[in-house]
Amino acid sequence: xxxxxxxxxxxxxxxxxxxxxxxxxxxxxxxxxxxxxxxxxxxxxxxxxxxxxxxxxxxxxxxxxxxxxxxxxxxxxxxxxxxxxxxxxxxxxxxxxxxxxxxxxxxxxxxxxxxxxxxxxxxxxxxxxxxxxxxxxxxxxxxxxxxxxxxxxxxxxxxxxxxxxxxxxxxxxxxxxxxxxxxxxxxxxxxx
Amino acid sequence: xxxxxxxxxxxxxxxxxxxxxxxxxxxxxxxxxxxxxxxxxxxxxxxxxxxxxxxxxxxxxxxxxxxxxxxxxxxxxxxxxxxxxxxxxxxxxxxxxxxxxxxxxxxxxxxxxxxxxxxxxxxxxxxxxxxxxxxxxxxxxxxxxxxxxxxxxxxx
Numbered sequence: 001x002x003x004x005x006x007x008x009x010x011x012x013x014x015x016x017x018x019x020x021x022x023x024x025x026x027x028x029x030x031x032x033x034x035x036x037x038x039x040x041x042x043x044x045x046x047x048x049x050x051x052x053x054x055x056x057x058x059x060x061x062x063x064x065x066x067x068x069x070x071x072x073x074x075x076x077x078x079x080x081x082x083x084x085x086x087x088x089x090x091x092x093x094x095x096x097x098x099x100x101x102x103x104x105x106x107x108x109x110x111x112x113x114x115x116x117x118x119x120x121x122x123x124x125x126x127x128x129x130x131x132x133x134x135x136x137x138x139x140x141x142x143x144x145x146x147x148x149x150x151x152x153x154x155x156x157x158x159x160x161x162x163x164x165x166x167x168x169x170x171x172x173x174x175x176x177x178x179x180x181x182x183x184x185x186x187x188x189x190x191x192x
Numbered sequence: 193x194x195x196x197x198x199x200x201x202x203x204x205x206x207x208x209x210x211x212x213x214x215x216x217x218x219x220x221x222x223x224x225x226x227x228x229x230x231x232x233x234x235x236x237x238x239x240x241x242x243x244x245x246x247x248x249x250x251x252x253x254x255x256x257x258x259x260x261x262x263x264x265x266x267x268x269x270x271x272x273x274x275x276x277x278x279x280x281x282x283x284x285x286x287x288x289x290x291x292x293x294x295x296x297x298x299x300x301x302x303x304x305x306x307x308x309x310x311x312x313x314x315x316x317x318x319x320x321x322x323x324x325x326x327x328x329x330x331x332x333x334x335x336x337x338x339x340x341x342x343x344x345x346x347x348x
Contacts, residue, residue, distance in 0.1 A: 018217050026223060029228055029229055029230060030228060034255070035341075036243075038249075039340065041330060041337075042331070131318065131319060143245040183327075
């Protein structure tokens with residue numbers, strides 16, 4: 001044994017070293033939160049497939065249009081973004097069995113049984129001149145309407161909010177309250 | 193007297209710096225956990241619109257980014273002030289999206305490819321025309337999972 005003790009490593013510069021590491025991380029990283037509105041685009045119709053006009057009953061479709069000057073029309077009626085959510089909720093639930101609002105069909109949802117499901121489809125159309133922020137605001141309202149319907153449904157069925165359900169039940173709720181937003185082939189919405 | 197002065201001096205001890213490394217390490221850990229590596233230099237100005245119904249991206253490693261916005265000031269002389277598309281580190285056009293998506297797909301493992309998400313980060317003032325073009329091109333490349341980048345607002 002040359003020495004009884006191994007000499008202690010000097011830890012005085014530890015602070016400096018970790019400061020350098022800290023500053024490095026401050027510079028190369030961002031704090032961007034990766035969040036947004038997740039959507040699924042419809043696949044392109046294949047070449048040989050004839051573009052059949054899907055015969056959707058007129059009452060089952062609501063057209064939400066945003067024109068080049070950011071005006072919003074829902075079901076041919078001009079309205080403000082703040083009114084859209086309730087309009088969509090009324091459209092999808094059809095509480096008074098209005099013949100002008102979509103049909104409600106009993107559908108078998110796996111794991112739950114027969115559930116009334118609306119056949120309504122929301123068709124979203126925008127102009128090339130629409131601003132992105134307006135488009136997102138409208139998308140947001142549509143999703144908000146559907147999220148509220150999902151919450152209502154899961155409250156009624158499970159007594160819990162949608163977010164608090166487990167994975168399987170969330171899927172059941174998603175099946176019972178679908179998100180029928182269709183983004184049509186790009187088409188210019190003319191000014192009214 | 194001398195004794196008195198000496199006593200007063202020793203009453204104020206130096207602040208111990210022994211725990212400084214630990215404190216700095218703690219801050220370092222916080223930043224390492226809460227931030228993500230910056231992948232690209234932004235060359236376009238992107239102020240994302242606000243939305244209340246945002247969802248968090250589950251798998252960051254599976255997403256590729258398309259930035260759309262007006263070029264930042266230093267590039268305006270060269271690229272003008274019209275909205276442009278930025279892929280990776282450079283300004284590109286709609287036609288380059290196909291190659292970009294193919295390359296991004298190539299980087300992922302076979303099992304992860306169907307879950308690839310294209311994150312569209314567009315400026316709030318962008319016109320939908322360019323975004324519609326991008327969306328059509330993405331459909332042509334069958335990259336169907338997309339996400340419109342948005343900031344969450346407090347209204348709930």
